[in-house]
Amino acid sequence: YGAQVQTLLKKLSALDINCICPLHGPILKDNLGYYISLYNTWSLYEPESDGVFIAYASIYGGTAEAANTVKDMLLAKGEKCVVADLSRCDMSEAVANAFRYGKLVVAAASYDGGVFPVMHDFLHHLQIKGLRNRRIGIIENGSWAPVAGRVMRSMLEQMKQMEIVEPMVTIYSRMNDGDLPNLEALADAMM
16 A cells, blocks of 8 residues: 555655554554654665565475575575564564565466465565565475465566566576575675
């Protein structure tokens, strides 16, 4: 609802606001400039914080290992990282983190000719909430027919102003030393 909030914020800018009574959430009476600034950031779909949110959906641990390897590489480059296992975390927190940070890495296993369902659900949430203006990295995993990357890319390309960086990294079941250069190149592209 970014456009509607921006219209409202413009109308409210001339008023002396003493209280914010949202339909959802607590009534706000203190530090209103801070909260109005957050509403402005959110409605412009700008990130609140610098850093990378890494969301992964792993079946047997291979995708988790790749996601955590990229996290370690980014941390070594001085980038703040937050990681979530979509199979175990609260989905609303994962969606909030995707909006909070300006960069996102999605990593998922291929599953029945598509992407592991929790990643599909996560990306669907981002689509319907209108996530935009982000830099995205993709890691897919699959043993005989990796297709998760193609599915994730297709879903991300439907969102506005998304910069999908290259390389998209493909892991074949379990990470090996030969995957490290591609993961490093992805980490570099996320900077």
